[in-house]
Amino acid sequence: IRLSDTVVTANKDPIKIKKQIFLPPDLAFGNGTMISARGTPGATFVPIDQLGKYRRDLLFDPKVGPHATKPLDQQYLLLPQSVADTHGPAFLADLCRTMNNLYPQEVPYAPIIITYNDLVPKRYGEQGRSILASVNQYNPTPGFGIAMIHDTIDRHDRAHDQLAAMVMRKLRDQDLYVSVIHTVVTTEAYHLAPGASDYEPVPEKRGKLNGYLRNIAITKILLTNERWPFVLVTPLHSDITIAIDVLYHTASFTLIGKNGPDIRTVTRNSNQKERLSKAQVRQVLVEMLRQEAKSGRICDVKQIVIQRDGRLFAPERDGIKEAIAALKAERALSQDCNLNLMEIPESSAAPFRLFGIHTRLDGPERTYNPPIGSYFIMNEHDAYLCSTGQEYRHPGTTKPLHIRYLEGTMPFADLLEDVYSLTNLTWTRPEDCTREPITIKLGDIRLREHAGNYDPDALTYEQEPTEESEDKEVEAG
Numbered sequence: 001i002r003l004s005d006t007v008v009t010a011n012k013d014p015i016k017i018k019k020q021i022f023l024p025p026d027l028a029f030g031n032g033t034m035i036s037a038r039g040t041p042g043a044t045f046v047p048i049d050q051l052g053k054y055r056r057d058l059l060f061d062p063k064v065g066p067h068a069t070k071p072l073d074q075q076y077l078l079l080p081q082s083v084a085d086t087h088g089p090a091f092l093a094d095l096c097r098t099m100n101n102l103y104p105q106e107v108p109y110a111p112i113i114i115t116y117n118d119l120v121p122k123r124y125g126e127q128g129r130s131i132l133a134s135v136n137q138y139n140p141t142p143g144f145g146i147a148m149i150h151d152t153i154d155r156h157d158r159a160h161d162q163l164a165a166m167v168m169r170k171l172r173d174q175d176l177y178v179s180v181i182h183t184v185v186t187t188e189a190y191h192l193a194p195g196a197s198d199y200e201p202v203p204e205k206r207g208k209l210n211g212y213l214r215n216i217a218i219t220k221i222l223l224t225n226e227r228w229p230f231v232l233v234t235p236l237h238s239d240i241t242i243a244i245d246v247l248y249h250t251a252s253f254t255l256i257g258k259n260g261p262d263i264r265t266v267t268r269n270s271n272q273k274e275r276l277s278k279a280q281v282r283q284v285l286v287e288m289l290r291q292e293a294k295s296g297r298i299c300d301v302k303q304i305v306i307q308r309d310g311r312l313f314a315p316e317r318d319g320i321k322e323a324i325a326a327l328k329a330e331r332a333l334s335q336d337c338n339l340n341l342m343e344i345p346e347s348s349a350a351p352f353r354l355f356g357i358h359t360r361l362d363g364p365e366r367t368y369n370p371p372i373g374s375y376f377i378m379n380e381h382d383a384y385l386c387s388t389g390q391e392y393r394h395p396g397t398t399k400p401l402h403i404r405y406l407e408g409t410m411p412f413a414d415l416l417e418d419v420y421s422l423t424n425l426t427w428t429r430p431e432d433c434t435r436e437p438i439t440i441k442l443g444d445i446r447l448r449e450h451a452g453n454y455d456p457d458a459l460t461y462e463q464e465p466t467e468e469s470e471d472k473e474v475e476a477g
Helices: 048-059 088-102 124-138 162-172 183-189 203-222 278-294 314-329 412-423 438-451 456-460 467-476
Strands: 034-036 075-080 112-116 143-149 176-182 240-247 250-256 263-269 303-309 338-344 356-358 366-368 375-377 382-385 401-407
Touching: 034 048, 075 088, 075 124, 075 176, 088 203, 112 124, 124 143, 124 162, 143 162, 143 183, 143 203, 162 176, 162 438, 176 183, 176 203, 183 203, 240 278, 240 438, 250 278, 250 438, 263 278, 263 438, 278 314, 303 314, 303 412, 303 438, 314 338, 338 412, 375 412, 382 412, 401 412, 412 438
Parallel strands: 075 112, 075 143, 143 176, 240 303, 303 338
Antiparallel strands: 240 250, 250 263, 338 401, 356 366, 375 382, 382 401
């Protein structure tokens, strides 16, 4: 490549490094069941390339099931009236059966149904007002639930669903913590067969429907209710890990202990869009760690790790350090407790890949994706971790996770292994791998629930449809 008078030439031979791989952590499910790819005594041995299948199967095995067993709080299901009048009963029966097989309780899962009039224009404002009117009329007690909504015709960007954001945030003000699903899948998955009086699954869509129902049961019900499907048995190197993220003036702080089910997330409104003030970070961390101290879970803490999704700004770093200093001063933390700071950027400035090379005696070299758990420490501040890999059949090349170690006393390799262990809590897709640690993933889920943007004026006032939306509504009708 010629740049003015300079010629830049790429080396034809890639850099070769020593293979370094972390083993997956042992995991605990229900009824004392543990699985291990390490060969841990007392645990069921599972080959690494079979971990995903085992995780999924154990969750829905009636003799095993999820690690969490605490009964669910009051549950609700918000349905459009058009769905309730058609395939809604069939969907409800299938969802209850799936949930009761996954999470059997003394009182079976049977949510209270709240229907709303969806025969108004499929625009955000009209649908939103109808949902809120039905909920207010029912006046439910606090609880958790699922809200089924339509894709509105004024939803121009799938990443920004005003109706979903509004429903989750407005209902949370009434102590209803809901997750959102859309009508598209169920509308296509059920039909009224010739001669039948009730809706039933379309035969060729039964497999997709079953997967969809399992996903709702795990991600929309269990995780919303903070019932963890499986947890770590292999302890982390850090005693406490806290991930921080910010989205749309909302911050999330996700804490996980050394192992087991000690996981929780708190959210706070922020005056700033992408960074947090020193005072706010200090206050939230002090509150969270004081609560851990009162429960007796941090009396012997030696290593605390802070993971920042994206960039850790200077005021945030100062707030973190002041929080730890304050807790040491009041003896909630020991004086020899160490703080470790790291960043997990969404993307790396310089794209980086790792490849495995297999040399054949009778043929050319073969290049393949690296084994999952492979890592490369480039220098004292930068490393790359393959939390996805050849054991999981995904198209394309594995994109390593970039880890930036800003400061601390933990060995870099220990810090990386903790991140890899947390990526094995693949709660949203038990049968698959996930690139981000669950601390970051869970924070993203909570931010989507708490921080979505919506237009309050369009919700409050009647909106004149645009010419474009009128055309779309005619076509949709």
